[in-house]
Amino acid sequence: MKYLDFFTIDVWTIIFTWANMLILLTIIKKLLFKPVTKVLQQRDEEVKKMYAQANEANEKAASLEKEYNEKMAQAREEAGEIIKQATVSAQKREEEIIASAQQQADIMTKRAETEIAQERKKAYQNIRDEISDISVAIAGKMVQREINAKDHEALIRRFIENVGEEK
Amino acid sequence: MDVSINGPKVLFTLPFFGGIDVSQSVVSSWVVLALVTVFCLWLTHDMSVTNPSKRQIAAEKLVLMVKELVENNMGQNWQHFAPLVATILAYSFCSSALSITGLRSPTADFSVTLAMALITFSLIQLYHLKSKGVFGFFKRFVEPVPVMLPMNIIGEVSLPASMSLRHFGNITSGTVITALVYGALAAFSRLVLGWIPNTFIANIPIFQVGIPAVLSVYFDMFSSAIQAYIFCMLTMANVASAAE
Numbered sequence: 525m526k527y528l529d530f531f532t533i534d535v536w537t538i539i540f541t542w543a544n545m546l547i548l549l550t551i552i553k554k555l556l557f558k559p560v561t562k563v564l565q566q567r568d569e570e571v572k573k574m575y576a577q578a579n580e581a582n583e584k585a586a587s588l589e590k591e592y593n594e595k596m597a598q599a600r601e602e603a604g605e606i607i608k609q610a611t612v613s614a615q616k617r618e619e620e621i622i623a624s625a626q627q628q629a630d631i632m633t634k635r636a637e638t639e640i641a642q643e644r645k646k647a648y649q650n651i652r653d654e655i656s657d658i659s660v661a662i663a664g665k666m667v668q669r670e671i672n673a674k675d676h677e678a679l680i681r682r683f684i685e686n687v688g689e690e691k
Numbered sequence: 692m693d694v695s696i697n698g699p700k701v702l703f704t705l706p707f708f709g710g711i712d713v714s715q716s717v718v719s720s721w722v723v724l725a726l727v728t729v730f731c732l733w734l735t736h737d738m739s740v741t742n743p744s745k746r747q748i749a750a751e752k753l754v755l756m757v758k759e760l761v762e763n764n765m766g767q768n769w770q771h772f773a774p775l776v777a778t779i780l781a782y783s784f785c786s787s788a789l790s791i792t793g794l795r796s797p798t799a800d801f802s803v804t805l806a807m808a809l810i811t812f813s814l815i816q817l818y819h820l821k822s823k824g825v826f827g828f829f830k831r832f833v834e835p836v837p838v839m840l841p842m843n844i845i846g847e848v849s850l851p852a853s854m855s856l857r858h859f860g861n862i863t864s865g866t867v868i869t870a871l872v873y874g875a876l877a878a879f880s881r882l883v884l885g886w887i888p889n890t891f892i893a894n895i896p897i898f899q900v901g902i903p904a905v906l907s908v909y910f911d912m913f914s915s916a917i918q919a920y921i922f923c924m925l926t927m928a929n930v931a932s933a934a935e
Contacts, residue, residue, distance in 0.1 A: 541806035
């Protein structure tokens with residue numbers, strides 16, 4: 525069995541070692557650094573892309589919120605306007621109703637008053653007629669003779685009128 | 692029981708240039724290459740961008756750790772250096788830790804660590820040349836005064852020498868100590884069990900079970916990791932300063 529010296533400089537071992545290290549360098553470069561660096565780069569790009577997307581989404585959300593707020597404010601204003609209008613028209617309507625009711629009530633009162641007056645007039649008339657008849661009858665009985673109703677009627681009527689005025 | 696500590700065994704000889712001896716160190720290096728290849732393939736197969744598996748997270752962490760190490764020690768614009776640093780780390784650590792399997796560590800061979808240190812040395816010279824130009828490259832040997840020339844040359848050469856010798860010495864000492872402890876434990880076992888008449892039972896090296904594992908934690912794992920780290924740090928620091 526041949527041995528190299530324990531402490532020696534063997535040129536072929538040196539050359540083999542250089543070759544081995546060159547091969548190892550290639551292996552480590554191609555099989556470890558290249559794929560890992562590629563993946564890391566891709567991940568960096570992905571992260572950047574995600575950040576960009578997140579920013580975009582944020583901006584969109586902010587603009588949507590602004591729009592929503594604007595619309596809400598507008599809607600609130602409109603609602604206030606509608607309520608105000610409704611209140612105004614309701615008030616107007618109320619006044620109208622009250623006014624028309626008042627008017628009707630006035631009309632009805634007036635009519636009732638005229639009717640009462642008419643009825644009273646009629647009642648007077650009736651009573652006057654009856655009184656004149658009764659007076660004629662009483663006078664006839666008292667004088668024992670037939671009083672010509674037509675002759676005295678004017679007299680009686682004056683009397684009754686006086687009675688009516690005195691009342 | 693004799694304990695023999697040899698250099699790397701020559702496993703076969705290639706019939707070129709009057710016979711190239713292929714030693715255990717080289718074949719062990721091939722095993723390291725195969726292991727690292729399988730490990731890389733396993734780490735990085737079916738990776739996904741959005742849903743990484745634990746394996747993928749480990750792979751990413753590994754790559755990022757090396758990149759961070761390079762960035763912290765060399766600077767921002769040295770990212771392209773990360774694969775080389777990872778190569779030195781992986782080769783040095785796996786080679787040293789290979790002694791766990793019972794194979795001979797390639798880094799326990801001075802030729803291997805010298806080859807690694809020469810790569811660092813070449814890179815340092817290359818970056819000196821790149822940053823200072825041809826004139827500046829030679830001028831730095833006679834600075835601050837021409838008398839310093841021998842000192843500067845020694846200083847330049849001492850770096851690869853110290854790096855390779857440190858790495859070689861640490862791993863080899865681990866191998867040697869482990870071999871010595873194995874021998875000692877076998878002898879101790881024989882001492883304890885030697886009175887048993889049955890030669891088979893008397894020769895069971897009971898103390899070799901367990902005790903070397905504790906040593907292995909230090910010599911195979913800790914020392915390997917530390918040496919790989921030191922080698923990388925020295926490479927990065929010196930190359931970066933050469934480029935300034």
